[in-house]
Structures are given as C-alpha cells and as structure tokens.
Amino acid sequence: MNEMADSRDEALAEPPEVQERNLWLGVRVLAGVTVMFFLAFVFAYFYLRSLNNGNHGGRWRPPSVDPQQAYGAVIVGLFLLSAASFAYADRAARSARSYLPAAGLALALGLAGCVVQGFEYTNLGFTPLQGGYASVFLGWTLLFTVFALFALYWLEIVFATGLRHRAAEAYVPQGIDEASFYWTLLVVLGAIAWVILYLL
16 A cells, blocks of 8 residues: 555656756746835835925934944845855755855854844834835835745755755755745845945
8 A cells, every 4th residue: 555655656756857947937936026026115215215305305214213324234244144155055065065064154144134133123213104214114124034034944944954964975955056046136135225225
C-alpha cells in the first residue's frame, strides 16, 4: 500500500527545473506587485506635497513633524548590509562554498532593521493626523516593515533548510536565488523610501 502511494507521489512530482521556473515566475509577479504597491506611496508623497500652497500652506509638514535622521540611516544601513550578505550567500551556495554564516548574518541584520524601526516609532513625536507627510511616512514605513518581515521569513526558511542539509555536499537550498532577488529588490525600494522621506 505504501509503495503504491510512493509511486503515485513520484509520478505527480514536478521535475526540479519546472519548480525552478515556477519559482522565478512567481517571484517576478511578486516583484511587480510590490513595486506597484509602493509606487502608490511615491505618488501620495509628491501629490500631497504639491498641494502645500495657498490655504493649505504648512499643513503638509509642520515644523514638529521631523523624524530623526539617525534612525533612518541605521535602518537603511542594516537592510542594505542584509541584502548584500544574502546576495553573497546566494553566490557562495551556487559555487559550492560555505554560505550558511552569510545567510544567518543577513537574517539577523534584517531583523535588527525591523527592531530599530520599532524603536523609531516609539520616539517619533508625531502621529498620522499631523499633516500629509506624517500620514505618508507612517503608512509607508509601517507597510514596508510588514513586507520586510514576510521576506525575512522566506530567508529564514532558506537558512533553516540549509542547516538541515549542511552535511550534504554542494547542497543549494531551493529558492535561495529567488529569495535573494526579492529581498534585494525590497531593500532597494526601502533605500528609495529613505531618500524621499528623510532627505527630500
């Protein structure tokens, strides 16, 4: 009975190249959705900022609405280092070199970025009701952190899979390339958000 079930499962299993192709297709769709989602915040930022004239002068960003530059720099720095570390882990895994330390470091740095973002929220000094900038800032950064946590969960799955198979020679966790691509894309979007929200 078990042998019959095993043979049926093997017949239904997709070849590895089909799974790889499906993963790449899925991550490209996910990347497109993510870019379009955050474009809405770019539009909201510049549209509401352009309305800051006439009777609405000063309501876009009152003087009291000023997030600390240090928090933003630390957050984006941690995310960039995380993406770079995971990209290195991806290349190392495909070259049959040790990749687990770099993958673990990437996960730790990404989680640290999310933690620092939480600390920033406790020290902001303004709420979403204090003008257009405040509402865009909080909505953008909060939803980016949610996306980042989901992406980091994917990185954690890849890392845990690698740990389970660390004794295998030249083992490459399935989805590591796609996870690296998406995490790098998301971090680049975060860097763009940092430039717009903190530097412009």
